[in-house]
Amino acid sequence: MTENSAVLDTMPKLLARNVSKFGDSPAFREKDLGIWQTWTWKESSEEIHKLSKGLIKLGVQEGDHVAVIGRNRPSLYWSLLACQHIGAIPVPLYQDAVAEEMEYILSHCGASFAIVGDQEQVDKILEISDRLKGFKDIVFVDPKGLRKYDKKNLHSISDILEIGSGDSAELDKELKRRVEKVIGDTTCVLLYTSGTTGKSKGVVQTHRAIIGASGGANQHDSWTHHDYLLSYLPMAWVGDFMISVAQGMGAGACINCPEGPETMQVDLREIGPSIFFGPPPLWERLKTSVFIRIEDAAFFKKVAFKYFMAHAEKVGRDILEKRKVGLLDRLKYSLGNFLIYAPLKNMLGFSNVRIAYTAGDLISAELFDFYRSLGINLKQLYGQTEASVFLTMQGNDEVFSDTVGKPIEGVELKIAPSGEILYKSVGSFKEYYKNPKATGETKDKDGWVATGDAGYIDEDTGQLRIIDRAKDVGKLKNGALFAPKYVENKLKFFPNILEAVLFGDKKEFCVAFLNIDMTAVGNWAEKNNISYSSYQELASNSEVANILKEHVEDVNMALAKDSMMSGCQIRKFLVLHKELDPDDGEITRTRKVKRAFINEKYDDLVSALYSDNGSVDTKTEVTYEDGRKGYLEATLSIVDATIYQLQEAAE
Amino acid sequence: MFYKETGQFKSRYKDELAAFPLFEDKIGIGILCVLTFLVIPMFGLPGLNYEFAMGAIMIPCMIFIIMTLGLNILLGFAGQISLGTGAFSGVGAYAFYKFITIFPDINIIIALVLSGLVSAVVGVIFGLPSLKIKGFYLIVATLAAQFFLTWAFIRVAWLYNYNASGAIEGPNKEMFGIIMIGPQSAGMTRYYFVLVTLIVLTWLASNVIRGRIGRSWMMIRDMDIAAELIGIRPLVAKLSAFAFSSFYIGIAGALMVFFWLGAAEAESFDINHSFLYLFMVIIGGLGSITGSYMGAIFVWVVPVLIKEIGKSAFGFDAFVMENFSTILLGAMIIIILILEPHGLARLWQIAKQKLRLWPFPY
Amino acid sequence: MEILHMIFIAPFLDMVALPDLFFQGLWDGFVGGTLYALLALGFVLIFKASGVFNFSQPILMVLAALALVSFYEMGINPWISVALVLFLMYALAFGVERVILRNLVNQDGNILFMSTIGLTFVIIGAAQWIFGGVPRSMIHAELGFPVGSSEWPMFGGAVYFEHIDISAVVLASSLIAILAVFFSKTKIGRGLRAVADDHQAALSVGISLNQIWVIVWFVAGIVALVGGLFWGARSDVSFALQIIGLKALPVLIIGGFTSVPGAIIGGLIIGLGEKIFEIYWGPMMGGSVEGWFAYVIALVFLLFKPQGLFGEKIIERV
């Protein structure tokens, strides 16, 4: 840590260190053309230098903003690093963002260049480039389909590399000059927040902050250059930037890029990473897929699975956390490991996982326990873009499902009187780009940053416990705590429920919208010979409603046992006639519910839930995949669920 | 289960193209090698008399595997049906006999390869009609080879050096100072020779099948018209399959007579043997090397064991058991064709797939 | 020179020199040819109706002959034995349809063919087990067929006509004629043809596919019985007859797989050809050329006229 911050305070320095220390170890891999193409640190560094020189030649100036858009691939990671080498500021963007979203960010940061993956991204940028001031050129990686495009402001990355690989003392000198000028306080990256509330903000991070925070995290879990990870999360997301770029560079670990989103699962299995990072929805989806597939297995396997999973639930976590477990239970666990757990991990691609992380959202205890009892060392961490992610992490011997760990080195926490969590960290952001007002609102003069989350330090464990977004947490009319996300996550644990939105702030009681999971419910429908042609048809099925009702009541029962949360039990709910969709602005691209927006958009449904009606007619605007808009009409039935009395925990 | 594929990734095409890309399969092959090279020669097979285990099960099984590999290349990989296998194996055997009697100093391995080549040439000649005809027509063409050649084995006395018995017999012959064949050769010597030959031939066959030539066979098998429009010359593809197949069958024939039986007459190469080899291929699985192994072992061992068990446990006479195993063999063919036309190899593949996907069903 | 003379001149001189021997050869070949034709017809029927290349036809013949003799040896009246064999053949046809054809319907031709090899082995094993493997004599005399032979003076020598051969020619020819009429004029026969052309069409005229299969296999059994009877009478009743029965295959190659007249002509070509070849060319080659002659002739046909004399030319489409 001290060594890191003193000497290695910029990305170029880290790269140079990696080349000299781990030069021949693999640095980047990409599944391309059927095999895992591999580049060592030495080779990667050469590519990055070539790219840097090529970009200088192209006219990228120090302080220029360069958008980087596309799926995870080494050449784009190199682009990020090349920008950092030449003093430009990389701005990674979500590849599935529509043109308007891109226009907002690109014009906000005044990007002059864009390095993109393929034709799709080129098209989007060309569409908006006229309206962008000061925008110059596009560099693309995959030339497919671009043959006939006007190449005036369009360059292939291989041409840029070609230029950079030429022998030019002048370029070499310029690169050297620029690299030397990069210091710890130089801006390392400009990351745009996903924007759960309003327009997204650009978070300016310096090299020092990024390396400080990631170094602390690396040290916490002792990352080494033998570790290897799968980089599959959006490059624009701070989590991927920190893990794949900052932590990967910091430890000299190997970054593996899948062939594409649809082969991610297969590629994950082939690589078998030692460290894996997944947001809660991914863990949820995986677990759902496990249960669906086991459902179709032969009788014996089903029985064995149930039996051993029950056993894992009993002793799995104790064994993982090295607590005392009886010999018989240990033997049984070994047998279960042979028959079920190890093969299951193998199928999921987690056999070699040393540490798995989940962050970005609350995760339900059940889900968390499921993976840990299998022997996967899944841990929670807490952080945010503004803090270069890492605020708290869990040690290997103190992992709990309802807390998110202790502050790592270099982080200080305090809880504001309002319940909001505040921090001071080496990784704290410099400012919101071109938004001093927001910067001032978030960061005070002493450097304390408000997280916007409500939480408290758990007395038993000393770890931080998050309740919810500070502004989402509210009170019911009777004064009971209203923490929607907590309840929603409990609901989403059921494979049948994809999304849930809870309402109840300043109301008499809580109500919910639910989205069914098409895979799980569809599977159930097929088994029961229920035919359906669309999401809407399946969602309106009354048997489906009954199943969901059971789930909701299970959640109510669990809530009733928690004195703080028992007020959040759901009295009524309805199954939405459409899936919540980022294209409609209902959830973010990282699948976080945009609460206020939904509240407003489905105003009619919410008020119906608080009325005495048994059903409600509604009409909703939807956006189709190709961008067209249309309307959905539906009659939704409102389901009543049982509420349970507060029970004192028996233990 | 057993298979842990997580983390077994390939970063070179060479690894991707390997015969056993999975680590666990390599282990399995290693275990098999230890068994066949050390354990079985030392201890024989469990529950069986040692001599019987080596002489009546291990050696013939390995020879029949080579035979089955040969026929499978033709039938399973190139889709050309043949009922002349028995006769082609005879060509190899008689050629070997002539080589070692005409050139007494010839190295056995060279003689073996030459016999294979002679068989290959004969195979090509009788494969010529395959250029114009398919399926049943080819059956008749290969039957012509079968009947003509077995007739020649009897009538052309030069082939058996004008022996009064009409049989070919292996003289004692050494290689590198060890007596390899003939009445004085040790069973163990012959066992290892056949084993090594089998391994080498299997390796070569699996290489050819996965390469350009093997693909051209499968193209002809799967859709000959499309193959031709891609530039495959049917002449070359089909005749090379006949040649390659007959090469293996010829070597197997020579091994059969000189490393196992010791002596043989024309009837060791008759049409019933052709059927036997065909059964090995079908039961084992068309177009599968693993299948060739399983088919040959199954078809050879099961009747032998049944006969043994019937005789020792129930006191049935040989005649009854003989007929019983004939019926069983025929019934097995029908059952296999109905239930699993791709033979034991497919069952093995399914089982392996299950293990690889365990605990998931798909 | 000498060898050319031996091959191309001497045999013909011999033919002219001893015309009675030549005629004797022709007659023997004709009898054999008729019987080959009959057996080939059995193949054609099954092939037309179900697309199955029935490799078990020869062993059916062995089974029929063996069963006939064995029933008689058990002390059963010869004609009742015949009836029993017919019943056995029917039962077999029924069983084959139930066990094999029904389960392999729509399968590739090669698979069906291989299943009949399996069937062959089942029959060999079972027949050997039940009836024993020792060669026996046919009971044609007991069935009232004339025995002995007549000698017809001819070309300064004499030609012998075995009476049983005359019966064979008469019976086999009539059976061939009956079958030809049956299949072109009767409803079942037409149904059979419909099956060959189009399974759906056959179903639409109200004939069950399964019934047709049973019928053709039964008819093949009758053919096998007649063939077995006379081949058995000409040599012994033993499993060696299977090899003789197999010669119906080259007959098919020559005649074409789907043609009734083809089977007849092909049978005669093979029957006559192999006899004459055996007599005049056989000795110089060491004898017993009858074993492969038919196949080699077929091979020649395959190379030059693959679809046979009467087969349909196949136009391949892409």
Add this chain to the structure above:
Amino acid sequence: MNEKVPKIIMEVKNINLRFGGVVAIQGVSFDIHEGEIRAIIGPNGAGKSSMLNVINGFYHPQEGEIWFDGQKRPSMEPYEVAKTGIARTFQNIALFKGMTTIENVMTGRQLQMNKNIFWQMLRYGPAIEEEVQHRKRCEEIIDFLEINHIRKTPVGSLPYGLQKRVELARALAMEPNLLLLDEPMAGMNVEEKQDMSRFIVEVNEEFGTTIALIEHDMAVVMDLADRVVVLDYGKLLADGTPKEVQSNQAVIDAYLGVPH
């Protein structure tokens, strides 16, 4: 566009093809320019497929000449035609069912591979190098046609649209001078048709491959083809740009007038 005279890669002259008494093609002549997408359209039974079969040597016309690459082509067998650089796909998919996608695509490289049986048997040195080198090329094509995810799937189990794409990949693997597509969009839904059209155009642009395709759906061809030949009952009805053909009265009468 037409600044320079286009090079004619293939010309068929006065082709007559009969099967017994049936006339399949009657005196048809047309040419194919290098680098263009040439469509042959016409109602079912117009002789389109027969024309393709003549071009790649599967049928031998009774009369007529075929000129390829500036030379009159002698009567050739299909495999010889393949060697001259003509590849094709089939109306009723003719993939090798016993192989996976990658293996099928690899078959397209057979002609370029030449290491002999001894190297093949050892699968070492030149043989494996050759295999690797061609494998790489095939992977590029697979990537190009976006069928990476089914690389190792046996083709028999693939949906129809993907099978067609694998077949296109196999033909592309031959790196043909002239690519014949026999109803590339037959039996596809709208989305698959769009995909396929895109791929055909991309192949034409990216590799500069000359493409001749058969189609009976006129609408599909209109956006795709540079020039169109219209056949009807084995005779040439019209030849020209899509626009010209569309406004040709004979075509309208014989073809477009018939709803289908």
